[in-house]
Amino acid sequence: MSAPAIAAHGLSKTFGARTVVRDVTLEVASGEIFGFLGPNGSGKSTTIKMLCGLVEPTRGEASICDLDIRTHGDAVRRTIGYMSQSFSLYGDLTVAENLEFYGRAYALSRAKRRERIDRLVAFSSLEPFRHQLAATLSGGWKQRLALAAALLHEPRVLFLDEPTAGIDPVARRDLWDLLFRLSESGVALFVTTHYMDEAERCARVGYIDGGELIAIGSRAELKALPGVTPPGTTRFSVRGDDAVALLAKARGAAYVRDATIFGDTLHLVVAADVTPAQMAQDLGVADGAVEPIEPGLEDVFVALTRERRKHP
DSSP: OOOOSEEEEEEEEEETTEEEEEEEEEEEOTTOEEEEEOOTTSSHHHHHHHHTTSSOOSEEEEEETTEETTTOHHHHHHHEEEEOSSOOSOTTSBHHHHHHHHHHHTTOOHHHHHHHHHHHHHHTTOGGGTTSBGGGSOHHHHHHHHHHHHTTTOOSEEEEESTTTTSOHHHHHHHHHHHHHHHHTTOEEEEEOSOHHHHTTSSEEEEEETTEEEEEEOHHHHHTSTTTSOTTEEEEEEEOSOHHHHHHHHHTSTTEEEEEEETTEEEEEEETTOOHHHHHHHHTOOGGGEEEOOOOHHHHHHHHHHHHHHOO
């Protein structure tokens, strides 16, 4: 069996008396899209910096494609690509000039630079903007350029720190199409995001809170975790004309354990012995407006976070 693209065991980082990452253990396979989620300040960026060899762990071990991050830092950095949420290329250079600059920084030969730049410009659909200043690109095209720059040296592992933050929904979908194509080519992708629809696109997801990895697994495994839907309860969606008014009614029902608005519907956690017909009558909606549902990843993370903060 080949070595995982990313492996971490007991990875921890302490700054003074404050531990920001504690005993993180995970593996990511080649070609896998791994989502890494958590609230702001939960330890996501510090974990990535340790895995990239930019911050030395206080304890624990990690490797990238079987290269130890402590002893093979230079080789690790040649093996990975990194794309941040904020555009960090040069706005006063054109698309082609930015890629040429980074190709030189990666010490690619002239012939290799030309081949890689042409291929990545085509891959990212940047040809119409090849001679346009980077500063004048829209947010989505800037992110395509940043992705192309991160891929110039053909990394086997790509770290993406909230790559779609601040760009429109169409640009987000287009960027994810490129990420799927990369995963199909065997590149491992380690993605942080706050968007639940993006988390649903990942093969597996890890959730970190307070520096601790409190859940990791496939979407199905996470949704089946104990505590996500507490024993003696079940989940329903309820559609209505006025979701806000409906929420107030739901919160007044003794059998409702939790209620959240999702668009024009409510997601409810209710006592298991309550029937859809009773809920429809109590909430003043048609019988067909009440349907059983499975928890989404947002439900999973909210439930896990609340439970952890009850018992720190």
